[in-house]
Amino acid sequence: MTALAPGATIGILGGGQLGRMLAMAAARLGFDVHIYTDETDSPAARVAARATIAAYNDAAALCAFARAVSVVTAEFENVPAATAAALAEAGVDVRPDARALAIAQDRFEEKTFLNALGIASPPFAAIDSEADLAAAITRIGAPAILKTRRLGYDGRGQVRIAAAADAPGAYTRIGAPAILEGFCAFEREISIIAARGGDGAIAYFEVCENEHSGGILTRTRIPARVAPSVEAQARGAAQAVLEHFDYVGVLTIEFFLMPDGALLANEMAPRVHNSGHWTIEAALTSQFEQHIRAIVGWPLGPTEHVCDAEMINLIGEEAGDWARLAADPSARLHLYGKRDARTGRKMGHVTRLRLGDRDA
């Protein structure tokens, strides 16, 4: 894979905050960024050299975009198959590979894939009918969670089934195709963010410890309170996925750490991830720069963390608290430029550094 020289243009599918932070990392390395999004006035387009605003199935716009850039990446995994196909037809490299995006779009395919690589997950079953659901609850037990197979994020498209009697109502809400996942009484949630370069080298960021509320990440801290063997297990899982796809770019896997020390994969994201935002200040290379380095064929950067850190998401109206946060010397404030603070929308985040704890 030939390294792209600074001055080349990187295409990014998606205009959200991940695209925005990727665009700024790319600019820092001397690249231009071209955002492709169906959203007007998107957070990412406002820090990019160029933007195409068009539907993800607009073949002509995709073709023109492909010709204007040297490589394409995505800030979200739900890139329609038609989009990936149109880009492939136009002859532009999409990194990571569209196969990784496709698997991560479907919770059932994703867990099946992870299990096949020897990466354990909570028990799950594909649900295409109410009868499937009844059978799955008998097998997996309750409580369990019924989720849409596709297009769910941040707690959307899922409902908890406390007991078998809840199943019909849950099925009515979620519909098919769905997946039933066994509920895990986990000790904590962690994630690993890793990258594979065009040269096949792999670099891991320190495992993060995450807290969610209503299915939305609220807090990440590093270091995670996990044994070295757990960290090694997480790295092994990331390595297996990265090598399977001959992957180029950043990959994230979220896990449940169970009381018995078992690590169960909950989700993989073929991209930079909210639980890696702390890397902007607290790692030598941010996850965003790392992803850019990988997709342009540069060597991966060092991932050591500079100091311990905690990242807190600003969700919906919480971003209205910007004046207090701006005055808090311990808060490194990031706001994404979203115009409308809808409930559950990620508006920004705050990173707090623990300088004194670096050697703790």
Place this chain on the structure above:
Amino acid sequence: MTALAPGATIGILGGGQLGRMLAMAAARLGFDVHIYTDETDSPAARVAARATIAAYNDAAALCAFARAVSVVTAEFENVPAATAAALAEAGVDVRPDARALAIAQDRFEEKTFLNALGIASPPFAAIDSEADLAAAITRIGAPAILKTRRLGYDGRGQVRIAAAADAPGAYTRIGAPAILEGFCAFEREISIIAARGGDGAIAYFEVCENEHSGGILTRTRIPARVAPSVEAQARGAAQAVLEHFDYVGVLTIEFFLMPDGALLANEMAPRVHNSGHWTIEAALTSQFEQHIRAIVGWPLGPTEHVCDAEMINLIGEEAGDWARLAADPSARLHLYGKRDARTGRKMGHVTRLRLGDRDA
């Protein structure tokens, strides 16, 4: 001064690398940026939400720009008086105040101003004729440096006079109005970067130690090897200038540290400065974020340095070495997206962090 809310638009005069890094810092805090520059395809415009490309004396374009933004700042001090006047007429706040920009545009006015505030400088004289130059050399002595009063930067518009006999030739090259500055056999060069907020609060970054070659900054390191009394003297000078102008924003003063411990002001810059680029990685708040915080009326951020650091400029063809630097794990690489690597042009910089030295 009322704080601007995230989502407001900040206008920046100038499209170079300082504007680019200011724009990215503003975006991180949730602001949109509108660049005004006379340069097409400028480094700053490529990371900004909007750009106006027009001459600095285009009154109509300036008026439209002023109406489109909530506050204006500049990434360079040589903003024409007509530009500042047109913006003032349009009723937009320019921060820092145009008076500070005006004084910093003229080396003679600048040194006269600093001396009047009690800030010592090398000896100097205004030169309007060959006779002025001869008289000044007699008074100040040789070696000395003859500089244009206006529009010189990065070693341009200056010539060294080793002995009185060189004066006529130097005068022919530089012309009038000029300034003769006594040559200082300094022990080292340092700079202080400070900011004053809209609330009058002042914050200082750690004093930096600088090396120049051919009049261009080549290297900055922190901490500077200076006594606490020297640091206090530098802070005092910055405070005097900031308070004189009721200044809002970041200010830089460069000094010669003489063997006897005296500090002589060489130059002031009413803006973020090349010697402060290390703050991006190695200070809790970067100089760029600090400037944005000041001009939008937010509280200043903490300036503590996270670790010791060294910044090395990539000048002209040195940026062609990007592949080696990209592979160097100790190099945090910044490239400015300039298309043309002309001799003497600042193309990027590298920051090296010294994590182990933080408490040294």
